[in-house]
C-alpha cells in the first residue's frame with residue numbers, strides 16, 4: 001500500500017492531485033465510506049473524527065489523445081485527497097479552515113435520519129460561502145456550488161422501508177436525481193449515473209463484505225481530474241488563464257446562514273456569488289517538472305513550469321491539523337513552508 005500511494009507505479013510520482021471534501025452531519029458514515037473507498041475494505045470500528053482527517057486514493061487516469069502525432073493513450077497517476085470533515089457541532093466555527101482549493105464535494109447523509117438529508121443544504125451553503133475552489137465551473141458561480149458534487153445516502157439497512165430509502169439498490173442514482181431536482185448540480189456535470197451499491201445491499205453491508213462497486217465513485221474522481229487538468233473549456237472561459245493557472249473563488253466574508261433542519265433543499269438561499277479572483281498564479285516555483293509529467297494539452301503553454309499540484313500558493317491559514325489514521329503511507333506537498341504529511 002505504501003508503494004502504491006507514495007510513489008505510483010514503477011516509482012513514478014503521480015502527476016497531480018484533486019481535493020474532495022466529504023461532508024455531512026456527525027455519524028452519517030463519512031469515515032466508513034472513505035475507508036471503503038481508499039482501502040476497498042470495511043472499517044470495523046470507525047473513530048469519531050477530530051476536526052478533519054485526510055486520506056489519499058491513488059488513481060490512474062487514461063490521458064486523452066490530443067495529438068495526431070501521438071496515437072498512444074498514456075496512463076497518468078493522480079492522488080485524490082479525501083478530506084473527512086467532522087460533522088460535530090463543536091467544530092462548526094473552525095471547520096472552514098479545511099475548505100480550501102476544493103475540486104469536488106461528496107455529501108453524505110443517513111437514510112435512517114431524514115434530517116441529515118435536509119441539513120445537506122446547510123453544508124452546501126457553508127462550503128459555497130466559505131470555501132476556495134480549484135477549477136470552478138465557469139457557469140456555476142451563482143446559486144450553485146462551483147465544483148461537481150456527489151450525494152451518497154447511507155445506512156439503508158436501517159432506514160424505513162417505504163419510499164426511495166427502502167431500497168439500497170441504486171442509492172447514487174436516487175441521490176443524484178434528488179440533488180439535480182434541487183438545483184445543486186449544473187447540467188454539464190459528468191456525474192455517475194450507474195449504481196454504486198450492489199443491489200439490495202447498504203454501504204454497511206457492502207462494507208462488511210468488502211464488495212462495494214466503486215465504479216461510480218471512481219468515475220466521479222476521474223471527472224474531477226479531467227476538469228482540473230484536461231478541460232479546455234475552463235481555460236477558454238477565462239481570458240486571464242495561462243498555463244497552469246486556474247481561477248479561484250476567494251473566501252467570502254459573508255456570514256453563513258443556516259436553515260432549519262426540516263427545510264428542503266429547494267429553500268436554499270445561497271450566499272452571494274463569491275468573488276472571482278482570476279489573477280494569474282505567480283506563486284513560488286515548486287521544483288522541476290519534465291514535459292512528460294504534464295498533460296499533453298497543456299505542455300505547450302508552460303511558462304515557467306512548475307508542478308501541476310495546487311494552482312494557488314498555500315498560505316499558512318490553509319494548513320490543518322491532519323489526523324493520522326492507522327495504516328501507513330506518507331504524502332507530502334512540496335514547498336518550503338507548505339507541507340502536509342498524511343500517514344495512512
Ligand SMILES: Nc1nc2c(ncn2[C@@H]2O[C@H](COP(=O)(O)OP(=O)(O)OP(=O)(O)O)[C@@H](O)[C@H]2O)c(=O)[nH]1
Pocket residue numbers: 024025026027028029030031032033044045046047048049050085086087088154155156157158202203204205
Ligand atoms: N447501520 C449502519 N451503520 C453504519 C453504516 N455506515 C456507517 N455506520 C456506522 O455509523 C457510525 C458512524 O460512522 P462514521 O463513519 O464514524 O460516521 P462519520 O460521518 O464519519 O461521523 P463523524 O466523524 O462523527 O462526523 C459507526 O458506528 C459506523 O459503524 C451503514 O451503512 N449502516
